[in-house]
Amino acid sequence: MQRHLVPLVVAAALLCAGCSGGSGSGSGSAREAEKPGKASPPRSAEDHGAAVRAAVAATKKSSARIDERIEIGDGTTDYVISIKGDFDWAGARGRLVVALRNAAVPGKTLPRMDEIFDGDTVYMGGFAEMEGSWGSIRRDRAEAHYVLRAPMNDPEHVLRQVAQMRRISKVGEETVNGASTVHYRGVLPDEAVTLRMAKDMRAKIDSAREQVGGITVYADAWIDRNGRIARTRLDWPMGTAGARATMNLADHGKPVRAEAPAPGKVVPMPDLGGPLPG
Numbered sequence: 001m002q003r004h005l006v007p008l009v010v011a012a013a014l015l016c017a018g019c020s021g022g023s024g025s026g027s028g029s030a031r032e033a034e035k036p037g038k039a040s041p042p043r044s045a046e047d048h049g050a051a052v053r054a055a056v057a058a059t060k061k062s063s064a065r066i067d068e069r070i071e072i073g074d075g076t077t078d079y080v081i082s083i084k085g086d087f088d089w090a091g092a093r094g095r096l097v098v099a100l101r102n103a104a105v106p107g108k109t110l111p112r113m114d115e116i117f118d119g120d121t122v123y124m125g126g127f128a129e130m131e132g133s134w135g136s137i138r139r140d141r142a143e144a145h146y147v148l149r150a151p152m153n154d155p156e157h158v159l160r161q162v163a164q165m166r167r168i169s170k171v172g173e174e175t176v177n178g179a180s181t182v183h184y185r186g187v188l189p190d191e192a193v194t195l196r197m198a199k200d201m202r203a204k205i206d207s208a209r210e211q212v213g214g215i216t217v218y219a220d221a222w223i224d225r226n227g228r229i230a231r232t233r234l235d236w237p238m239g240t241a242g243a244r245a246t247m248n249l250a251d252h253g254k255p256v257r258a259e260a261p262a263p264g265k266v267v268p269m270p271d272l273g274g275p276l277p278g
Helices: 002-017 028-033 045-059 155-162 199-212
Strands: 063-073 078-088 093-102 109-118 121-125 134-138 166-176 179-188 217-224 229-238 241-250 266-268
Touching: 045 155, 045 166, 045 179, 045 217, 045 229, 063 155, 155 217, 155 229, 155 241, 166 217, 179 229
Parallel strands: 134 266
Antiparallel strands: 063 078, 063 241, 078 093, 093 109, 109 121, 121 134, 166 179, 179 217, 217 229, 229 241
16 A cells, blocks of 8 residues: 555656656665664653754754755655755744755756745745846745645754654764764654645645555654754655655854845745745
């Protein structure tokens, strides 16, 4: 029954991207190896949940450098979406660069997009055909159109999902980007998986959930010695297919410069979809 999920969610996400095919990397087996249940928590899941939520709250009071990698595969083709830049949760500003590539074609990047977060608005540009103009959308109206994607790649959305982790266990101490961290692992409840997801994709996931009797999305959080998030990972394995989103946060507290484009260069958009906006 699990293979029914592929045409409903993963393959749909890939076909809508309009990209050419290629050989997959077989990352599904790696996902299977990292499922929860291998840790022996000395404390209760409630205690671990409080630790994760406190780390999310502390992170949202500051800023960080973002380096996110989203891997989506249908068992044949793997695509990688990279999201890099700086983000200030406290100041509601940030600047990100989003790029898409076929994992089977090293070094060849397909479309890319620039994003500026300023208050309650997200601006997107960097496309040659836009000739220096920018599109804009209200941050609270943007939706996710693919699995494990944040609306307009908003890092705050990822933190909101991680804060809703359930059945949490403590994996142990690990080094992330040169820093000592504590690794926690759990699952996302259904409402976190579909948080701010577009209606059509949410309906597909609901249908898939009914067919298989439940869907499990795994979630991991690494917390540094200062009690802030150093890395998050959301993982939806489906045999040889699936989706995985890993977000690394570094340089906490760094200044973030992000200025909104001049009003004359901005075109408001009611809704945005596609592989780059998410």
